Amino acid sequence: MTGERQSDVITQTRNGQVLSYVCEWMSDSEDEGLRTHRISVKTSERSLDVFMLVVMACFCASLAFFPSYNFGSSLIITMLGISLSMWAKRNRVEQEAVVVMPTLGIQLETVYCSKKVDRRFVALDKIVTPVISEAVTPVTSYFYLALILREENDLLLTFLHLRPSLNMILPVWRSIHEALGTKISSAESFIQKTS
């Protein structure tokens, strides 16, 4: 059993965040064995400054709005500010991964900043096909990868917190198709024609 191999890293910079995509597999040949497609976010150093700024702002606001300087109550408000920013940081997603196991299924994994991990497994025979489609919201439009499941009305969305770009989603889509064993040649030529 040989060690891990990694493909090239694809990065995308967006609003001060750097998303990087990497694909790891465990065995000798690329075609067998399970593959992990992992997208991680590195927020820049500015986020630490934002955190400190929030704390300082709470402290100064608590000082300013009380006519008589009362250290106890300003401390309480600063504590509130600290806990608020820590809670916001905890819910942020650090990594999202899709693990493709060729005969077993697909596992979706979400790792939060607080090191909490959410995993969900979908059996291979429950999946009809993976689809890449475009979503249009009132303020933005982005590509997403979703799995159509049998006997369920909703699509199962992957990478929904991080929203990576199309060139990061395409390898994941291709490897799920490989695991399912379906051919993708005609669909791929359509994607290249319309981009």
Next chain:
Amino acid sequence: MTEPRRRHRVLMVSDFFYPNFGGVENHIYYLSQCLMQRGHKVVVATHAYGRRSGVRYMTNGLKVYYIPWLPFYLQTSFPTLFGTFPIIRTIILRERITLVHGHQAFSTLCHEAILHARTMGYKTVFTDHSLYGFADIGSIHMNKVLEFTLADVQQAICVSHTSKENTHLRSRLPPEKIFVIPNAVDTAMFQPDPSSRSQDEIVIVIISRLVYRKGADLLVEVIPEVCSLFPQVRFIIGGDGPKRVRLEEMREKYHLQDRVEMLGAVAHANVRSVLVRGHIFLNSSLTEAFCIAILEAACCGLLTVSTRVGGVPEACSST
């Protein structure tokens, strides 16, 4: 030596697109198809219709963005001055658009898209499809908005010379910037068929939305007179709308059930089959920038009779 033609990537923006049906929608669709045949890329942006929202593809890969903004009055989106900026900017950058083309002065999405495109430095074109008034309060406000939006547009297109005059007076755009490009019909779709007309009676066909603006009230006055003066005349009325009730009442009152046939709403694919059954086409609209219905009827071999309003004298040439 001709230089190689530049390929544009055009964004057509309007509140009015399929599944809504009408002249503006047809114009945008056919123009997009013709531009794509010449090698340019076209994307259409409009607001969501009911559950139809997101991205759809039409013939030849025409991409349509149905943006989920609320339509609030007569199929136009809710006017927020900067609300649509994020999504319009995202669409323009995603599709690498080079030219933004807005349609129809009544469409708020069109005005906002032209405004935002000019803010970002893109070239814009505006096409006006209708005539508007100057006196009532809605028109005054809309003309001011139009003046503001069109202050910086590259070119404007109007469908007739009357429409050009109207647009110039409303928006104070210099006439050199306005081009007149009349609308056209697809002659492959509208071919005459003399064999389907009846030989012993004269059939007059009317196909329009039965609303006040299209002169449905005029029809209610005119049809009984014509029926009593000319016994060999029959009417076929296609279309639906709020004034349909009045026409049905007229039929009852003058006992014209066998002389006037009401077809209800006619799908656009069936319009030709209704037109070829007639000898004369009647258009009674009260205002019209350019009447495509007249062209379609003439293409099918009918004689056209119309009210002399707006751009109609330019569309149908004789008296």
